[in-house]
Amino acid sequence: MSTENTDRRKFLRQAGLTVGAATVLPLLGAETAEAAGAGAATSGSSPDRLFRDGRFKEADQGYARILSKDPNNARANAQRGYIALLSNRFADAEKFLMKAIGLAPGDVFSKQQLADCYVRQDQFAQAVPLLRAIGQDAYAKQYASLSGKPYEVRGAQSTRLPFKALNPLPLIEASVNGGPAAKFIIDTGAPLAFTMETAKKAGLRSVATSTEAVGYQTVTMHHGVVESIRFGDIELRNVPVVWHDGELPHPLGKPQPAGTFGSTLFYHFLTTIDFGDQTFTLRQKTSAQLNAFQAEARRANTDRLPLWLADTRIPCSLGSLNGYGPKVVSLNAGIEGAAGAASVFTTEAIAKRAGARLDDTRPNLYGTKDDATPFVVHRTSLGRMTARNLYGFALKKPLMDDRFRFQTLGNFSMEFLKPFALTFDYAGMSVYVSHT
Template sequence: MTFARSGDDPEELFKNGRFEDADRGYAKILEKDPDNARAHAQRGYIALLSNRFADAEKFLTKAVALAPDDRFSKEKLADVFVRQDQLARAVPLLRAAGIESYAKQYESVTGTPYEIRGPQSTRLPIDFRYPIPLADVSVNGAEPVPFTIDTGAPLAFSMETAEKAGVRAVATSRGRNGQEFFTLYHGVVDSFRMGDIEMRNVPVVWSDGEMPHPLGVPQPKGAFGTTLFYRFLTTIDFPNNALVLRRKTRAQLRRLRAEARRAGADRLPLWLAYTHFPCTLGSLNGHGPRVVSLDFGVEGATQVSTTQKMAEQAGVRLDLDRPASFDGQQTSYPFIAPKAGLGRAVARNVYGVANEGSLLDGPFRFDTLGNFSQEFFKAFTAAFDYLDMNLYVSSR
């Protein structure tokens, strides 16, 4: 199906993060061509970004039936089931997509996956002396130890933590961190306690490489992030040094919204991409709003990471005399932007880096303006509503 103007092209709309407009465009394609596999796949992926599971399952199932070699749609359909704790339904799809390590990991879960025990909510103190926020958690009933709070990470252990907990590897894969290649081990931990809430039968990964940490600072015992957080209503309250986890119920959502109203929070859309990366709308130097990712596990003082292309569009001046290596693969340049914001939450004189190539848009398959890190959020509270898919950002 062709369109009169490039602005009507759902592929271009999707690439630019205009998901609702793109979805309407793909729906028009299906009206004339009901067996268009690409349109089904894209409508399914757009639904998955907003956790609309029934629509995501319907469209992605059709896409896979029409295009059996579509590995990406198999991965996304598997994620539909993983996000609903239906791991057994995800296993054959992951296996068919060639992701054997996660297929073996999920089929090894016994009991209820991600089972939540304890009260309706819990509050954990956050330690911000470390560049990445830390909270004490307990693994298999042991004494609490510091883990980084990393919204761009799954549940991950250090090798020491995995060995002490007696977690058995059921599969391995290969990973890369900067210039370091490592073996990634996949297993299931019986118990993971965050404050007063315990999760049971939780998939976990660990590696023989070091976890991210600054020079001269001991590495943390692990990291926990969005693969756990999206099973709650999660608030990261930087001004008050607290992580609040609420059960994902309507009653708890009413409490979260009431707090957000009292704090004068801005409500923004929330999307979940690539299994565990939260995204919303943001702006850089007045350019936007456009889709941005939120990764609270970024090392150093960088508040916003973007690309040279996006920095140029935003009118940001790069310091070309100070190139640096990004992830050991591409060159980045620092900058100071007059402002960056998420709705009304605006930071001034923002320190950032602009990279030669893409950031995370490759696995996302849509462009992002950049990534906002924990350094941007230090003056704000971020409440992630994974029930209705909204992000609430306030300055107190």
């Protein structure tokens, strides 16, 4: 496996595998989005500008003011729906997105967000017609094939699994359809995906196929439903899954993992990824479990930060570089550490603004100077959790901004996260960060 799997293309393109999300949606650029906001101000404090800057609460208030005067403003409804979805406020997201689509039936992005709103609640049947309408037939067929309760949780209230490896990516063991335990990658930005071999051993049936991007590879994606996945003492049943003929990251001379687990699975639990302790914990989403964890977090003086979920499965929170921030950052444990131990991916403009030391004399991700420049940032922070003198890459183009439609400070990868434990609460939309 070449270390090219660690390049920026993996980060830039891996979100193309969203569950029920289009890989090539026509997205508005910043200028087009601004121009489309009929009734919105054009000053630096306009809701469009505030949203673009990741100031979601203030932007939402601005769109609300627009709607108080013009309740049929399609863009303001769409933006309020999208902001609500970022925080898993499903009732508000559904209300505003449905209104936006009614006012602007050609709004593909809002249809996608509404489909995602239903998918996140395991209301797959309601997502099916929306996915068909935007040309996502493979996902529509997959979700229509579900029978029984999707993501049914059985077993213990919690389970804790040790990492079987940390480099190039964390691995845990799980069993598929009662088979022997196999190693899977923990990747916050990945879909629930299997290799072809794993799917064959599990006896999975493909109900549809699509062609999609996995890292720098174009793969044939198969869509189906897995009857059972067991993690230690917890079992999940009736779970939508994809499998493909691409290659997953693995050390040279070692077999590739059986698949990937990401946020589409994690948000069904109170999920802790403890990189420092090299353990993975799933807790069922009950009030008792959350209260017990929160009490433990208070005793440990753990940082509690806001959590947003963008582009179906990319968790975001607030971070800073050299004190520049806090601003919205994406947290992606699925970017391998082998790429020069890069911990931060950002743009050249942001790296310079943050006072990072760019070194264009060193080779970048491709061994040239054309795509990204290595840099060292003296202080990288997520809440109070700080690491010093980390290595990163400054890209010439924005990261996920075109897909998110808002700007991020950058992506914090596993190399930054290694000393920390992260617990994702997708009900309260908080991420808890502590040093382990």
